[in-house]
Amino acid sequence: MTITLAQALSPNTFNVQAIFQFGLSVYQSQGFPVQSWQPGGVERTRLMAFSTMLADVVGNYIPTYTGAGFLDYATGLWLQLTAQELYNLIYNSAGFTQGNILLTVASGASGGTYAAGQLKATFQASGLSYLNAGTVVIPAGPGSVSALFQAEFAGAKYADPSNSGALFLTSAIPGVTLTNPGPTPNYSPVTHVGSGTGTLTLGGSPVGSHSVIISVTATSASSPVSASYSLDGAAPVALGITSSVTNLGGTGINITFNSGTGTSWAVNDSYSFTTPGSWITQQGNDQETDLALATRCRNRWASLSAIPTQSLYQLLATSAPTYGQQVTQCIVVPDGTINNKVNIVVAGPGGILPGTTITGLQSFITPRARGCDNPVVQSPASLNVTLAGNITCLASQFATVQTSVQTAMTSLVNAAGINGTIRIAAIIDAIMNIAGTVDAIGITINGSGSNLTLGNSSTFVLAALQPLNFTYVTQ
Amino acid sequence: MSTFYGSDTACVSDVGLIDLQVTSPALIIGQRLARLLQTPRGALALVSEPDGANRGWDIRQYALGRLSPSTTQVAQQQITNECLKDEEVQSVSVVVGPVSNGTLPISVSFVAASGPFQFTLNVTALTVTAVFGQ
Numbered sequence: 001m002t003i004t005l006a007q008a009l010s011p012n013t014f015n016v017q018a019i020f021q022f023g024l025s026v027y028q029s030q031g032f033p034v035q036s037w038q039p040g041g042v043e044r045t046r047l048m049a050f051s052t053m054l055a056d057v058v059g060n061y062i063p064t065y066t067g068a069g070f071l072d073y074a075t076g077l078w079l080q081l082t083a084q085e086l087y088n089l090i091y092n093s094a095g096f097t098q099g100n101i102l103l104t105v106a107s108g109a110s111g112g113t114y115a116a117g118q119l120k121a122t123f124q125a126s127g128l129s130y131l132n133a134g135t136v137v138i139p140a141g142p143g144s145v146s147a148l149f150q151a152e153f154a155g156a157k158y159a160d161p162s163n164s165g166a167l168f169l170t171s172a173i174p175g176v177t178l179t180n181p182g183p184t185p186n187y188s189p190v191t192h193v194g195s196g197t198g199t200l201t202l203g204g205s206p207v208g209s210h211s212v213i214i215s216v217t218a219t220s221a222s223s224p225v226s227a228s229y230s231l232d233g234a235a236p237v238a239l240g241i242t243s244s245v246t247n248l249g250g251t252g253i254n255i256t257f258n259s260g261t262g263t264s265w266a267v268n269d270s271y272s273f274t275t276p277g278s279w280i281t282q283q284g285n286d287q288e289t290d291l292a293l294a295t296r297c298r299n300r301w302a303s304l305s306a307i308p309t310q311s312l313y314q315l316l317a318t319s320a321p322t323y324g325q326q327v328t329q330c331i332v333v334p335d336g337t338i339n340n341k342v343n344i345v346v347a348g349p350g351g352i353l354p355g356t357t358i359t360g361l362q363s364f365i366t367p368r369a370r371g372c373d374n375p376v377v378q379s380p381a382s383l384n385v386t387l388a389g390n391i392t393c394l395a396s397q398f399a400t401v402q403t404s405v406q407t408a409m410t411s412l413v414n415a416a417g418i419n420g421t422i423r424i425a426a427i428i429d430a431i432m433n434i435a436g437t438v439d440a441i442g443i444t445i446n447g448s449g450s451n452l453t454l455g456n457s458s459t460f461v462l463a464a465l466q467p468l469n470f471t472y473v474t475q
Numbered sequence: 476m477s478t479f480y481g482s483d484t485a486c487v488s489d490v491g492l493i494d495l496q497v498t499s500p501a502l503i504i505g506q507r508l509a510r511l512l513q514t515p516r517g518a519l520a521l522v523s524e525p526d527g528a529n530r531g532w533d534i535r536q537y538a539l540g541r542l543s544p545s546t547t548q549v550a551q552q553q554i555t556n557e558c559l560k561d562e563e564v565q566s567v568s569v570v571v572g573p574v575s576n577g578t579l580p581i582s583v584s585f586v587a588a589s590g591p592f593q594f595t596l597n598v599t600a601l602t603v604t605a606v607f608g609q
Contacts, residue, residue: 016523020523035481036479036481036482037483038561038562039525039527039561040507040514041483041503041507042490043483045524048519048522051522051523052521052523055523
């Protein structure tokens with residue numbers, strides 16, 4: 001039997017009948033009366049059993065071996081081996097979500113010391129549980145303590161939002177209640193790129209979700225600082241020379257610029273942060289998919305060149321130790337205003353990544369920048385997306401349709417990614433593919449019947465799906 | 476011109492330590508029918524036999540149950556149907572029972588191109604033995 005490369009890569013090439021007929025021809029060439037072999041005959045059945053076994057083994061092994069060294073064909077453990085041996089890349093295993101939970105003790109309640117893993121907090125809304133990562137000393141009431149908790153299992157689904165509502169200890173401690181507020185003030189940590197020693201203090205009462213980048217436009221030893229700001233990825237706006245900013249761009253964000261030692265403010269330094277902050281300090285992730293790992297392998301080629309390409313920075317962002325595995329979305333966009341600035345916009349499976357992750361990625365990428373590139377890692381701005389419309393479904397499947405619609409819309413919006421497009425047609429198609437649905441009309445995205453394109457070449461936006469606003473009609 | 480039935484390995488409920496070849500149509504067809512009457516319906520599909528899902532009829536099920544006259548008739552028809560699926564069997568007659576000393580005898584008389592043949596399967600709850608006539 002001779003085979004082509006295409007056949008060797010296909011698991012369907014070696015079917016049972018082909019092998020059986022080949023076996024018959026071998027028997028026949030040796031004089032066996034194969035024409036008289038009837039179903040149920042010993043030799044025929046024996047040959048069919050061998051052919052069935054051989055087809056199963058060969059049909060699985062040969063395509064796997066043939067494709068093992070090729071990124072388009074290798075899968076699972078083979079792809080991981082190829083990535084490690086040929087590209088020196090270790091696949092990203094599933095990671096745990098970590099975040100700070102506030103334990104509040106009522107007056108009169110006694111405290112206690114709890115070793116790591118002794119406290120199990122469960123979110124009522126999601127049913128997901130987290131365990132204390134280290135020893136927690138709960139004070140006697142009245143009092144409170146913030147403790148780091150880690151998801152019970154690794155995975156991206158552990159993405160409970162801040163202030164999630166009912167949060168309780170599996171083994172209740174009298175007088176102790178749990179909450180997961182965002183940080184106070186409600187900002188992510190500030191990520192600093194550059195050599196200046198100045199720092200930012202954030203305050204005010206921010207309104208809405210925003211991402212802010214402060215760029216230093218002139219070097220100075222101390223405050224005031226000459227700077228500009230970019231709000232939600234928009235073009236920079238000059239701040240002039242200032243020591244503080246109140247109500248930045250009408251968002252309620254206040255910034256104070258604090259001098260450091262030596263050169264406080266270095267030209268082209270940038271400071272970035274997002275609001276609101278999150279209780280999550282490390283976003284969990286699912287095990288890296290074959291597609292994502294193969295993409296990282298291909299991006300490896302760019303690291304061999306002295307001339308950087310977009311895929312180089314994508315490789316660095318997704319391969320950074322500890323933080324790279326949290327990145328499931330990454331776009332690299334040369335800045336339209338600053339000619340050596342490269343915007344590296346990242347997001348995770350739960351959307352906006354924690355500030356510590358952005359800082360960690362920046363620290364990894366900055367020393368690996370090529371030439372005079374100024375790579376700036378940042379989160380996209382978050383845009384609330386509300387889907388609405390009228391769905392007709394069978395009364396008997398109303399509950400399952402509702403659940404399936406939620407799952408489908410979550411997947412659809414997540415799949416749009418950074419600066420993606422959410423399409424009305426895709427929403428209708430996803431709804432109509434759900435068993436039990438009869439019709440979907442009047443679909444809107446944020447009140448509009450048109451597609452929604454997130455961001456543009458200078459604005460980076462990620463959708464945040466809000467509670468669905470579909471009206472159901474049963475029949 | 477006599478019909479050529481080829482040859483096959485002797486086997487009723489298991490192959491022997493040494494493969495013996497049979498060429499007699501009584502044994503080739505008879506043993507083949509005997510094996511199919513010990514094969515659960517659809518088992519041949521596991522070895523990818525075309526139409527394997529429709530072949531096989533395990534007569535040991537009759538040894539586990541109580542056979543009334545009506546169920547005996549049904550059993551005879553079921554066994555007849557299974558035997559007629561063999562393309563070398565032109566006609567067949569089946570007699571089931573009665574049970575004697577815990578053994579259920581099933582007599583199968585079939586006609587092939589080379590003439591009539593007969594065999595009897597003695598079925599217990601654990602074993603099936605075959606006796607081949609001419």
